[in-house]
Amino acid sequence: MKRVRAEILSTRNLGAYQSLTLVAPEIAERARPGQFVAAAMPDDREFVLRRHLTIHQSSRRGGWAGTLEFVVDPSAGPGTNWLSERRAHEFLDIVGPLGKPFSYPKRLTNCLLIGEGRSVAGLYFLAQELVARGKRVDMVIGGASLEAVFKPIEAKRLSQLVTVMTADGSLGERGAVVDALPGAVERSSAEVVYAAGRPALLRAVAALCRTRKLPAQVAVEERMGCGYGLCGTCAVPVANKDGSDWDHARACVDGPVFNPARVLWDRWPAAAASAPAPRTDPGVLEPGVGGS
Amino acid sequence: MKRVRAEILSTRNLGAYQSLTLVAPEIAERARPGQFVAAAMPDDREFVLRRHLTIHQSSRRGGWAGTLEFVVDPSAGPGTNWLSERRAHEFLDIVGPLGKPFSYPKRLTNCLLIGEGRSVAGLYFLAQELVARGKRVDMVIGGASLEAVFKPIEAKRLSQLVTVMTADGSLGERGAVVDALPGAVERSSAEVVYAAGRPALLRAVAALCRTRKLPAQVAVEERMGCGYGLCGTCAVPVANKDGSDWDHARACVDGPVFNPARVLWDRWPAAAASAPAPRTDPGVLEPGVGGS
Amino acid sequence: MSQQKRSLAVDLGGLVLPTPVMIASGCAGTGRELSGLVDLRRVGGVVSRTITVRPRRGSPPPRIAESPSGIVWSTGLQNPGIDAFIGAEMPALAKAGSPLVVSIGGGTLEDYVRLTGALQGRAEVVGIEIHLSGPDEEFERPVLGVHVDRVTEIVGAVARMSLVPVFAKLPGGVDIVPLAIAAARAGATGLTLTGSPPALHVDATTAQVTLAEAGSWLAGPALKPLMLRAVHEVHRALPRMPLIASGGIRSATDAIEALLVGATAVQVGSATMIDPTAPVSIAQGVMKELKARALTSPMHLRGAAAHAVQRGAEEATT
Amino acid sequence: MSQQKRSLAVDLGGLVLPTPVMIASGCAGTGRELSGLVDLRRVGGVVSRTITVRPRRGSPPPRIAESPSGIVWSTGLQNPGIDAFIGAEMPALAKAGSPLVVSIGGGTLEDYVRLTGALQGRAEVVGIEIHLSGPDEEFERPVLGVHVDRVTEIVGAVARMSLVPVFAKLPGGVDIVPLAIAAARAGATGLTLTGSPPALHVDATTAQVTLAEAGSWLAGPALKPLMLRAVHEVHRALPRMPLIASGGIRSATDAIEALLVGATAVQVGSATMIDPTAPVSIAQGVMKELKARALTSPMHLRGAAAHAVQRGAEEATT
Ligand SMILES: Cc1cc2nc3c(=O)[nH]c(=O)nc-3n(C[C@H](O)[C@H](O)[C@H](O)COP(=O)(O)OP(=O)(O)OC[C@H]3O[C@@H](n4cnc5c(N)ncnc54)[C@H](O)[C@@H]3O)c2cc1C
Ligand SMILES: Cc1cc2nc3c(=O)[nH]c(=O)nc-3n(C[C@H](O)[C@H](O)[C@H](O)COP(=O)(O)OP(=O)(O)OC[C@H]3O[C@@H](n4cnc5c(N)ncnc54)[C@H](O)[C@@H]3O)c2cc1C
């Protein structure tokens, strides 16, 4: 793990997202799929924590050697919005690579990669490494609409079978990624499953893999205070090896990649809860004592 | 007083200072010398109050009609620094014109204008209006060094006699503005004195004018929470008309222009105190109980 | 529900305000200033600066400095005293068009009694807010309202005398629930939560405490999470008590957060200083939110916050 | 004076630290993490996370959210319990190269007694910090350390048993001077001022209290003016008591401000999370300041803040 002042080499708009490529050889050389970096926010802002960003690309060789790419959703909040407004030749204070990466299957061949929205970005890095190791990669990706599906062409390039799901049907099939899982597992004759995204999706993946007895790895994005193990805020409830007990693991150093069979999804409120209720639903709000 | 979203027409570097010209006809039409505007800071910053800026120029007629100019010292702090980085075609949220302006002498003719650093900016607006009314203007201006003397050429253009003082002697005479006051009053046969700057300078002007029985007006820059009379934080100790009692006036609505003869300088700590002691002087600090 | 008319009006224990967004004490000028800056008929209510029995010149300048997302202020409660206030400032404030709550402050029980008496029967005054953060001159304690005994005594006296609703503004930066319970028992109509907590601004370069130290207080966005906790805890302890949230509110979202944890109305202080139209735009934002949620009153939001996670820490393992 | 060697070392009632800049409890990891990020030999001291008798799994996620210039956190004091801590985490923390202070927390007097006992004679531990912000299981009060009786009892017991200096970390968001006096009388070597005050984070969109409500606390720059006031007041009340400032310190200027109002050392929490080298760069900044002021020790800055304006508000006019 290194802390560097990294120059932005280039930025790109990709549908609903913005990608930033940095010159950061110290990090790029070590980065592996599933890992992330932590970017400092500028002085004088009222939001102070670093923002955590999954590594989308990291190049050790070739024309892009020593560069690192990540993708932000500018609409998420002030931090990602600030990052999305950075331009080439500006500098970022970056710590990385952070966290435990995905591991590659030794014997098994057929890999199914599942992700939603911008969380897919890290899976492409993984896909590339898997392909380089002679594995077969299939993918299920998706988003709210065409714009929110991250680089579908790249998914096609890297994998054999790609299933694209959009909530509004503007690309691929209409529906959520989770709806496509059983069919995709079937079609791809998956032997190993990788996933990244919201806890609810990861939980669905975990359930599917348990039923089908498929080994799986999921990358979580639990909120982090630091990213390097200092603060204990990035809790994920995880069983110990023999399943006799459990504790909160730290997503930043014990993860972000976990074996979903060991995650206690029922003890993770964000995974247990359904998606936030639509804002127009008055049922979310019970009238208080002052209510009529 | 109006609140407007004003476009920046142009910006200019002037020695140690930065000037911004805005398109703000609603404010420019009413603005008079001595008045100021209050500029909102951007969202998401940890400094939240508006910044107060003396009007340097305001044009009702001609090619610049409807524009307003102010000058900032980028080194003062985060707010003025942010303002100094603004560029043409950006917008500022501005309230103005604020405060009571300088009044012009009816009968008397010889005006002496005294200021330091960027505080001189407001005096040039005054000088211009005085000259337009057929008055004679002399000036004493100064700063730490050549760079910090605001527009000395403009001072020459607007006035008959100009005394320039710099702490390092890099322009005009070596010394502080306050040192030049007695001589300047003599030479200019001043009948009315105007001043702007730090309380310590204004206090010296007040003392001189009391001795010489000269009418005077001083523009103060006491720290402000709002700028339009809501919060009562911009206190200046002022005697009532017959001198029988005193109270804290609000610099933003009762000032910023005051009759120095009515200001209770001894009750104004910043005016009473000498300049902050040099940082290398260990005498400032009494060893605490833990000291050796 | 859709038949019912949607309205921003809120009922604070009998005091009905046109919107739940008021201007906080000390941030509303003396009556004339706001009129040019905001349409006061669209402001829920205005709280006067804190008025004392005798005139106070307040603290010497400077009186304001900044801290991260905060304002440190020390006016020393400058005010013309109750008589001059009633003679000039109060009529001007009332005429401006927004319901007027008068903030009263003192150092002795007698002060509060005299102030309440002086305001009795003044039609312009719709409510009294009791400032309790000043020094206690009788008990010689630095802050009067930090002690249950004094809160009980003073709030009780004012509540018994007053013909209009009485709101106790409890000090910030203290263990608040016991004080809230004391004020409620003593007869307060509602509570303003909270006053500015005690703060200090230091200038490292000159090695000086910048503002009057015994009277420096924190205001501004920095306070929001502290205010939310105070409102939440007091609402849980006193679910029927009307609460007015004060501290760090500058947007409709902030106001809604306060309502969700139990406030009936909110006060906007430093945000009004920065943007005098804030109390109106915040109310508009609340209205938009009511529409989006198909609710007809801000009071339907009150205390509706669900709890994402179970209360408190997990049981320890054994 | 110029003959004397300039040194950053400070003496906290017998505990000498190489620099006045420590890492605050809960922000220093478990021993191994910091080594790769900062040279711990240049850090004044490290306070462990708060350790309890039994292991605690802490609060469910999420545990962190942001507020204006602040962090709202709720780890629920997750820790492996004192035995596992002494077995693995403590040796790793001590080996990292910075003086180790262990933070202990509990809900009963017995908890604190057992924790102090377990640490007795451990050469790696240079001091004990007493966390007092948890719920009181014996008296069934939400926060143990808000009450003078309990501060006296618990600090007294730990101080009597401990062979190393004992620092009471007093809760934030409370009237602090009475508690500070109680802790001093009970035998604390020094005080850490203050713990994170109770806070709440609410998500208006989902109408949810985001973090575990009973255990959410505020940290970060927003706290600085509150911390400065607490240090200042306690230093005035107890001028000889060594004070460690905690809350909102992220720069050398912040640290110097704390020293000027009476701190002997400072702790850096959230700023370490954001920039692990902060404790070193802050110490370097303090050294630069000592040079600029021709002082030889940070302790010469202690309590040296002059007062720009007279104390408190002006007398009222009559
Ligand atoms: C390991 C990891 C990898 C990540 N990778 C990426 C990435 O590649 N690109 C990207 O845009 N974002 C990524 N995130 C999420 C990103 O760090 C957060 O969205 C970011 O902190 C939001 O910052 P903000 O200031 O834009 O919005 P905020 O205002 O801080 O947050 C906006 C909303 O997002 C939610 N949120 C806050 N933090 C997180 C979080 N850590 N994870 C999920 N939701 C959160 C909050 O509920 C809030 O309502 C990652 C997070 C983690 C932990
Ligand atoms: C009526 C009026 C007119 C002004 N006109 C101008 C102007 O034309 N150009 C300009 O650059 N500045 C002007 N100022 C001062 C300017 O508003 C402050 O310097 C500004 O608030 C500093 O903001 P900052 O964020 O840059 O620095 P801050 O960090 O806020 O302040 C920097 C330092 O300046 C001091 N300071 C803060 N506020 C004031 C103040 N109001 N007056 C004097 N010192 C202060 C503080 O002690 C602090 O140490 C004026 C102030 C007033 C009240």
Ligand SMILES: Cc1cc2nc3c(=O)[nH]c(=O)nc-3n(C[C@H](O)[C@H](O)[C@H](O)COP(=O)(O)O)c2cc1C
């Ligand atoms: C300049 C200023 C003056 C204030 N004067 C008073 C006052 O006279 N009486 C009072 O009870 N509160 C006073 N307050 C506190 C506010 O009423 C409010 O409680 C506090 O500012 C927190 O709210 P905010 O974050 O919206 O500003 C004052 C605040 C400021 C900033």
Ligand SMILES: Cc1cc2nc3c(=O)[nH]c(=O)nc-3n(C[C@H](O)[C@H](O)[C@H](O)COP(=O)(O)O)c2cc1C
């Ligand atoms: C994530 C996190 C965990 C913390 N854990 C503890 C803890 O276990 N014990 C404790 O006494 N304080 C704990 N604190 C409080 C800090 O020690 C410190 O007092 C507080 O963060 C304020 O300082 P800061 O503004 O420098 O962060 C924690 C703070 C944070 C942000």
Ligand code: FES
């Ligand atoms: S984010 Fe701080 S320990 Fe994981």
Ligand code: FES
């Ligand atoms: S600055 Fe607010 S009243 Fe003058």
